[in-house]
Amino acid sequence: MSYGDLNRRANRLAHHLRDTGQVRPDDRVAIVVRNPRDVIIAMLGVLKAGGAYVPLDPDNPPGVTQRIVEDVTPKAMVIESSAAAGAMYFDGELFVLDVMGPALTTPDTDPEPAATPSDLAYVIYTSGSTGRPKGVAVEHRAIVNTLTWRNSYYGFGPEDVTLAIPRPSFDSAVADTFCALTSGARLLLPRRDRITDRHYLTGLMEHGNVSHFLITPMLYKRLLDGMDAERVTSLRCVTVAGEWFTPSLTLEHCLRLPHVELYNEYGPSENAVCSTVHRLAAADERVLIGRPIENAEAFVLDEDGRPVGPGGIGELYLAGAGLARGYLGDAELTAKRFFTPAEGPAAGKRVYRTGDIVRRHAGGDLEFIERRDGQVKIRGRRVELGQVAQVLAQDPAVGDVHVLRHATDTDTPLLVAFVQGPAAADLDRLRATARENLPEYMVPSAVIPVETVPLTGNGKVDDKALISLYEGSVGRPGAGPQPGSEAEAALLEIWQELFAPLPIGLDDDFLDLGGDSLSVMDLLARVEQRIGVQLEVSDPYTDRTIRSLALVIEDRQNDKVGAK
Incomplete structure (x- = not known):
């Protein structure tokens, strides 16, 4: 078009x-x-x-x-x-x-x-701690500042082709789409149902002469496995954003695509998509989020509102042209997060309190450390654990709910909900409630019943104890049926890697174990590598046990033999 x-x-x-x-x-x-x-x-x-x-x-x-x-x-x-x-x-x-x-x-x-510049341009909804999503209201002047900076910083122009990966409901799509349209670049729009298909996306890059794309780190990590510098010759830069990652991703990128620049953008929706940026290098010992973009300011303050020195850790406050108007219809929350300090380094400036704890390095670069509240990132999307708990707590059978983010060996974190009160027969109803009232990425991978929520000596919830309960409650604790074919044996080994340390049985449900779109990418890549069969992205969703998926693999193998 x-x-x-x-x-x-x-x-x-x-x-x-x-x-x-x-x-x-x-x-x-x-x-x-x-x-x-x-x-x-x-x-x-x-x-x-x-x-x-x-x-x-x-x-x-x-x-x-x-x-x-x-x-x-x-x-x-x-x-x-x-x-x-x-x-x-x-x-x-x-x-x-x-x-x-x-x-x-x-x-x-x-x-x-x-x-006018002060009128609303868009409203992006994110997870809210009260149990309801909150709408971040962004004015034209705020997003125009980000777009103007991005086009200048990356040098976007009519010769560029942007592969549009973020979903439109994700704020990264605002920058992705309008940077292309305001610079005269071409937008290449992938099919939404194949956004986690490695072969499909790399094929688009190769044949569509893609020069740039923006992507979450966890999705890019999986995409890199199928990328070859000799095939994506038009690619000149990649931007990762949305979640924390380790230097291993940077190193893998530099090894596979040494001539492609890699950038890390940081920014909450409340500051018009992007606040800071850092160009990553193979020698980086830490993943930095960099320095503020044009017309943006960053203040790192301690608990008393005083600036921290080089090497110090504090909470990040943002100011400048990119700040949102606030939260739609929520004056109380807006006043709590957006305000004008009367004293300190940001005195007289309207700031946004991010809730992110960062380290200020000697050269001025920032490094993300952790969140100060119950907000986590799942597949690049903000999730308030309190919102998930609120939805489950509406059930009359539930006495107490605690939700936590469980890291896994595959770098795909899971949400696990521990509920006090319901009988085992109520769990299916609770899972259905979550699926009906939460976006897919916020639905807990497991709902675990507990008699009481364990506490540490100082009265806080004991997350380690809860994780031990989770790991002992999913899958089959004992020796189950043994694999009956080579395909079943290979799949069992792959599933044990994907869902470690959970015990895995041949009839366990892929989605109930915590499988998601990124897990599907891992599964398909390992099946292709070890068995030599290329599964469709939809296969693990329709054949969700090792037994049934093994039959699909065997059918594909037979088809390949028949074709020969």
């Missing part, structure tokens, strides 16, 4: 939203669209109308969509027919893009600009 065609389609939608939907500056328009190209048309249409777009994941459970729509109170919704369920809680102006779009007769010329 050319820029001209994209602009005309967005213009027709903008005129419709403005004239029929009465969308005006600061009005929110929810977008529930699955087709990647149509998502961009919808975002541009909303912005051209003068409104603020709110991207919602079409794959979210209805309960999640309902809570966000009630919170947003959108003036209009743009959906596609395959995601119509997302509009069941909305009774305002509705536009079905794939059905009504081709029939639009509104002008395809640019509408007169309506929004």
Whole structure:
């Protein structure tokens, strides 16, 4: 699609939203669209109308969509027919893009600009500690600062091709999409259902002349296994963002793609996607998040609000042009996290308290250390453990809930929920409740019943004791049936590596053990390497036990022999 065609389609939608939907500056328009190209048309249409777009994941459970729509109170919704369920809680102006779009007769010329720099551009929803998602409201001037800096820093231009990997509901997609469109670059839009398919993505890079992409570290780690410098010759830089990682990823990148630059971007949604950046090198002993971008400031303060010296550790506060307006409809939380100190190094400046603990290095670079609260990162997405606990605690059979993030040997962390009170028969209901009321990445991999939540000597929850309970409760503790074929034996070995230290049985469910999209990538890569069979990304979701997946592998092997 050319820029001209994209602009005309967005213009027709903008005129419709403005004239029929009465969308005006600061009005929110929810977008529930699955087709990647149509998502961009919808975002541009909303912005051209003068409104603020709110991207919602079409794959979210209805309960999640309902809570966000009630919170947003959108003036209009743009959906596609395959995601119509997302509009069941909305009774305002509705536009079905794939059905009504081709029939639009509104002008395809640019509408007169309506929004000002201080009006809302978009609202991104993240996990909230109170049990409800919170909407980060970002104004045009904030995101324009980030886009202007990124285009200059990376040197994006019409010769570039960006592979658009982040989902539209993820704030990285804002920078990814609009940096390309404001620099004249080409956007290559992958199929959303194959975003964790290594062969598919590397094929797009090779044949689409991709020069840059933004990706979470854990996904990039898996993608690197299939990348070859001789095949991705057009690739000039990669940006990782969204979660902490180790120097081993940097080293692996430099070994496989020595001529491709690697950057680490850090930034909460509350500071327009990006706050600091660091170019990574093979010799790095630590992963740094770098220094503030243009027109941004970073303050590292101790518990008394005093700046820490070189080598010191403190909490990170951000200031500058990228700060969000605050949280939509939540003045109390906004005042708590966004404020203007009366004294100290940030006196008189509006700051955002990140909750991130960082180390300030002598040269000015920052290093992420940990969170100061119950927020964690799962697959690059922010998860408030309190929100997960709140959803489970609504069940009348539950007395107490404690949720924790459990690191694994495969670098794919799991969420595990420990619940006090429910009988074993209630656990399936609790799992169903989680799936119905939480986004997929926030659903606990396991729900473990406990008589009491163990405490340490100083009265805090004993996470180590809970993890021991978890590791003893999943899988089969004793010797189960032995593998009956070479495929079963190979799969058992792979699963034991993926889910260590859990005991694994031939009939254990892949998803119940904690399998997710990244685990699927690991599984497919190891099956191909050790057995020589290339599984489809969908196979572990449909054949979820070792026994059933082994039959799929054997069928593929027989097909290969028959073809020969």
